[in-house]
Amino acid sequence: MPAFGVWINAIWILFFAGFDAASSSYSEDQCSWRGSGLSQQQGSVEQISLHCSEGTLDWLYPKGALRLTLSPRLPSVAVGPGGSSSGLITACVKPSEQFHGAQLYLERDGVLELLVGDRLESSPPPRVRCFSRLPGERVALFLQATPHQDISRRIASFRYELRGDWTARLSLDSNPISSEEACRPCNNTEILMAVCTSDFVVRGNIRSVVEDDNLRAAVIKVSATRVFRQKYTLFTGNSRLTSRGEVRTLLQCGVKPGPGSFLFTGRVHFGEAWLGCAPRYKDFQRAYTIAKAAQQIPCELPVD
Numbered sequence: 630m631p632a633f634g635v636w637i638n639a640i641w642i643l644f645f646a647g648f649d650a651a652s653s654s655y656s657e658d659q660c661s662w663r664g665s666g667l668s669q670q671q672g673s674v675e676q677i678s679l680h681c682s683e684g685t686l687d688w689l690y691p692k693g694a695l696r697l698t699l700s701p702r703l704p705s706v707a708v709g710p711g712g713s714s715s716g717l718i719t720a721c722v723k724p725s726e727q728f729h730g731a732q733l734y735l736e737r738d739g740v741l742e743l744l745v746g747d748r749l750e751s752s753p754p755p756r757v758r759c760f761s762r763l764p765g766e767r768v769a770l771f772l773q774a775t776p777h778q779d780i781s782r783r784i785a786s787f788r789y790e791l792r793g794d795w796t797a798r799l800s801l802d803s804n805p806i807s808s809e810e811a812c813r814p815c816n817n818t819e820i821l822m823a824v825c826t827s828d829f830v831v832r833g834n835i836r837s838v839v840e841d842d843n844l845r846a847a848v849i850k851v852s853a854t855r856v857f858r859q860k861y862t863l864f865t866g867n868s869r870l871t872s873r874g875e876v877r878t879l880l881q882c883g884v885k886p887g888p889g890s891f892l893f894t895g896r897v898h899f900g901e902a903w904l905g906c907a908p909r910y911k912d913f914q915r916a917y918t919i920a921k922a923a924q925q926i927p928c929e930l931p932v933d
């Protein structure tokens with residue numbers, strides 16, 4: 630199997646700006662919000678502001694409307710391919726399977742775009758939706774309650790993530806950009822940077838590849854022989870020599886099981902590992918050794 634992957638773009642900047650914090654409603658941890666529409670006046674719009682890169686919103690018994698702005702206080706470091714900078718940030722929302730009673734819109738420069746509609750009981754689970762903010766754009770999320778005779782079982786709930794890398798949009802959005810960009814192999818510079826910035830860095834072999842029709846993704850079953858780093862517990866096992874885990878990537882990348890050892894890197898989105906760069910381990914070793922000799926490695930890794 631050839632090396633494959635996407636560029637891990639390490640950007641963290643202020644995502645949603647231009648909001649009057651004095652009129653907003655804050656949660657205790659400023660990452661998540663939980664409230665009830667029963668306390669809202671008919672026709673009112675409650676303003677909410679959250680300040681984390683990920684969190685949740687739970688709106689019980691939706692009535693009226695909510696307007697949500699996200700302003701994470703994160704370092705403004707932007708690194709793109711070849712060291713270039715970009716002001717693009719991607720956000721993703723994952724509605725709960727029981728999302729009912731409201732519609733979720735993206736508000737961009739005063740224009741509403743439907744992201745998630747009110748679900749019927751027989752409707753399939755809603756998909757993750759992603760969108761990006763360009764420099765100078767005013768963006769917010771707007772939830773509008775839908776009329777129901779009985780709101781007692783209505784809960785509009787979703788998780789959100791903000792990412793400065795392309796992976797979030799490529800792996801999760803229902804309308805990803807070109808597969809050519811999503812599936813292109815990483816160059817040596819991108820591989821070495823991915824080792825430093827990824828949520829997980831694992832050496833392992835591909836046991837099998839299965840399709841996830843709901844996510845329209847390929848699930849790579851990995852036997853990990855060495856876990857260099859994992860931000861979350863993704864690879865586990867009882868053996869001292871190997872552990873197992875799953876990594877997802879786009880179906881159109883055409884990943885197939887094959888022999889050989891790979892270095893898997895990537896990001897975690899909503900608790901699931903998504904592939905970034907994944908060179909053959911021997912190719913990574915060669916690139917790392919050359920860069921280290923030239924004193925050009927961005928970070929140390931205890932390679933074999």
